[in-house]
Amino acid sequence: MHLTKEEEKIFDGEKGEVMSRLFRLLVRLGDIYGADKMIPVGSVQVAGVSYKSVGDPGTEFLEDLASKGAKVKVITYLNPAGMDLEDWEKLGFPKDFAKNQLRIMDAFRSMGIVVTATCTPYLAGNLPRFREHIAWSESSAVSFSNSVIGARTNREGGPSALAAAICGVTPNYGLHLWEKRQPTIKIKVDADLNFNSDFGALGYYVGKQVKNKIPYFTGIKDANTDQLKALGAAMAASGAVALYHIEGLTPEADLVKKDGLETISVDKKEIKETYDKLNTGKDPDIVIFGCPHASLREISTLADKLEGKHLKKPVWICTSRMVKEAAERMGYNEIIAKAGGSVVADTCMVVSPIEQMGYKTTGVNSGKAANYLPGFCKQEVCFANINDLVEGQL
Amino acid sequence: MKGRMISPGKAEGVAIVSSEPIGFYGGIDIKTGIVIEKGHPLEGKCVTDKILVFPCGKGSTVGSYVIYGLKKNDVAPAGIINKETETIVATGVILAGIPCVDQVEIEKIKDGDTIFLDADNGIVEMKSV
Numbered sequence: 191m192h193l194t195k196e197e198e199k200i201f202d203g204e205k206g207e208v209m210s211r212l213f214r215l216l217v218r219l220g221d222i223y224g225a226d227k228m229i230p231v232g233s234v235q236v237a238g239v240s241y242k243s244v245g246d247p248g249t250e251f252l253e254d255l256a257s258k259g260a261k262v263k264v265i266t267y268l269n270p271a272g273m274d275l276e277d278w279e280k281l282g283f284p285k286d287f288a289k290n291q292l293r294i295m296d297a298f299r300s301m302g303i304v305v306t307a308t309c310t311p312y313l314a315g316n317l318p319r320f321r322e323h324i325a326w327s328e329s330s331a332v333s334f335s336n337s338v339i340g341a342r343t344n345r346e347g348g349p350s351a352l353a354a355a356i357c358g359v360t361p362n363y364g365l366h367l368w369e370k371r372q373p374t375i376k377i378k379v380d381a382d383l384n385f386n387s388d389f390g391a392l393g394y395y396v397g398k399q400v401k402n403k404i405p406y407f408t409g410i411k412d413a414n415t416d417q418l419k420a421l422g423a424a425m426a427a428s429g430a431v432a433l434y435h436i437e438g439l440t441p442e443a444d445l446v447k448k449d450g451l452e453t454i455s456v457d458k459k460e461i462k463e464t465y466d467k468l469n470t471g472k473d474p475d476i477v478i479f480g481c482p483h484a485s486l487r488e489i490s491t492l493a494d495k496l497e498g499k500h501l502k503k504p505v506w507i508c509t510s511r512m513v514k515e516a517a518e519r520m521g522y523n524e525i526i527a528k529a530g531g532s533v534v535a536d537t538c539m540v541v542s543p544i545e546q547m548g549y550k551t552t553g554v555n556s557g558k559a560a561n562y563l564p565g566f567c568k569q570e571v572c573f574a575n576i577n578d579l580v581e582g583q584l
Numbered sequence: 585m586k587g588r589m590i591s592p593g594k595a596e597g598v599a600i601v602s603s604e605p606i607g608f609y610g611g612i613d614i615k616t617g618i619v620i621e622k623g624h625p626l627e628g629k630c631v632t633d634k635i636l637v638f639p640c641g642k643g644s645t646v647g648s649y650v651i652y653g654l655k656k657n658d659v660a661p662a663g664i665i666n667k668e669t670e671t672i673v674a675t676g677v678i679l680a681g682i683p684c685v686d687q688v689e690i691e692k693i694k695d696g697d698t699i700f701l702d703a704d705n706g707i708v709e710m711k712s713v
Contacts, residue, residue, distance in 0.1 A: 565610040565621045
C-alpha cells in the first residue's frame with residue numbers, strides 16, 4: 191500500500207506510540223484487503239461501548255489509549271452503552287455494572303468522542319452524505335449508511351473504527367470502491383410487508399441465505415426509513431450484509447449492474463416461517479422496542495397506542511438521547527410513562543444486562559434483537575408486530 | 585495447503601470445524617470460550633486452544649473485542665483458519681495476536697485433525713485422524 195511521507199512518519203512512531211500502533215493496524219488491514227492507499231474519512235462511529243460487550247479486556251484497552259492522550263480527528267459517535275447513562279438507577283441497572291460502564295464512557299470522552307451511545311447516529315446528528323467515505327462499525331448503521339444514504343464504509347470492527355477516528359483515515363478497499371458495491375444476488379420479494387417486524391423477518395431470512403453477499407431486492411413497493419433500518423439491521427445480524435440495494439428505493443439501485451445474478455424468491459411462506467422460527471417463548475416478561483434505536487416516528491406511534499392505557503408488564507422503547515429529548519417536548523415520554531412504560535436512552539436490550547435484571551422472556555418487533563437475545567441475554571423471544579406486543583402487555 | 589496470512593504467528597492444535605459462519609459477539613462466551621449461539625453447529629463446544637476453522641465471520645462488529653477478550657482471558661483458540669476473513673475477525677486476531685490464515689479450502693479439514701498453522705508463510709499442514 192502506498193503511504194505518503196506524512197503517513198510514513200506516523201507509521202514509524204514520530205507522532206507517538208499510540209498513533210503508530212493504531213495506524214499499523216489500519217496498514218495491516220489495508221495490506222490484507224489490497225488497499226492502494228489511505229483515504230480521509232468524514233466521520234466515524236465506534237462499536238464496543240457496552241461493558242457487557244467489551245468486558246474488562248476492552249475497558250483496559252480503551253483506558254490505555256485514553257491515558258496515552260489519544261484524540262480523535264473527525265466527528266466520532268458511539269454505539270449504545272449497557273445502560274441509560276442518566277436514568278440507570280431508576281431503571282434498575284446494577285451498580286457495579288454502572289461503575290464499569292461509566293469508566294468506559296470517561297475513556298471515550300477524554301479521547302474527544304461525542305458520548306452519544308446510539309446505533310442510529312444518522313438520526314442523532316451524525317449524517318454522512320452520498321458517496322462520503324466514513325468508518326462506521328455498528329452493523330445496522332453500516333447497512334443504513336451504505337444502502338439508504340449511499341455513503342461508503344466497510345463493516346469496521348470496534349478497534350479499527352477507533353483507529354480510523356484517531357488517524358483520520360481508513361484503508362481504501364472493499365465498499366469504498368464502486369466496483370465492490372455491485373449486487374451479487376437478487377432477492378425477489380412477493381409478500382405484503384406492513385409492519386416494521388415484517389421487514390425484520392424478511393431481513394432475518396435473507397441474511398441467513400445470503401451471508402455476506404450484496405442483495406438487490408425487487409418487489410418491495412415502498413418502505414420508510416424505519417422499515418429500511420429494520421430490514422438492514424436484521425440482515426446484518428443473521429448474516430453479514432453491509433450493503434443492499436432496493437429497486438426504486440435506494441440511491442445506488444439504478445446505478446449498479448444487476449444482470450445475470452442468481453435469484454432467491456421470498457414470499458409469504460418464508461416470512462411466516464421466519465416469525466415461527468424466531469418465536470421461542472410465550473407471554474413476555476417485558477416488551478422492548480427500539481432495535482435499532484427508535485426514531486421519533488416510532489416513539490410517537492407507541493405513544494398513540496399507549497395513550498390512556500395501563501400496562502400490566504413493562505414496555506420499554508430504546509432510543510438515542512437526542513430523540514428522547516424531542517419526544518419529551520412532544521409529551522410522548524409522559525404518555526408512555528403514565529401507561530407504565532419507559533423511554534430508555536443510550537442503551538438497548540441486546541447490550542444491557544437484562545438477564546441480570548430478572549427477565550426471562552422478551553417481546554420484540556426487531557429481527558436483529560430476536561437474533562441476539564437468545565444467545566447473548568439468555569432470553570426466550572416473542573417476535574411479533576407492535577400491535578400484538580402492546581396488546582399482550584395490557 | 586497455502587493461504588493468505590491475516591495475522592502472523594505459528595500454532596499447533598486440534599481442528600474444530602464449523603460449516604456455518606461464526607459471530608463472536610453473542611456467539612462465543614468471552615470468559616469460557618464456549619460457543620453459546622443457539623442452533624449453531626458448534627453450540628456447547630469450547631474453542632480454547634483449538635484451531636478454529638470456519639468460512640467467514642458474521643454478525644456484530646463488536647466481535648473484534650470478543651476475540652481480543654478471549655485471548656486476554658486465556659480461552660482463545662490457538663489459531664484461526666477461514667475461507668474468507670472479514671474485517672471484524674481480522675481486527676480481532678491482529679490485536680489479540682492470534683495466528684490466522686484465510687483463502688484456504690476449509691472443506692478439506694475435518695473435526696479432530698491435527699493442524700500445524702504457519703501463518704507467517706500462510707501454510708496449513710494437517711494430519712488426519
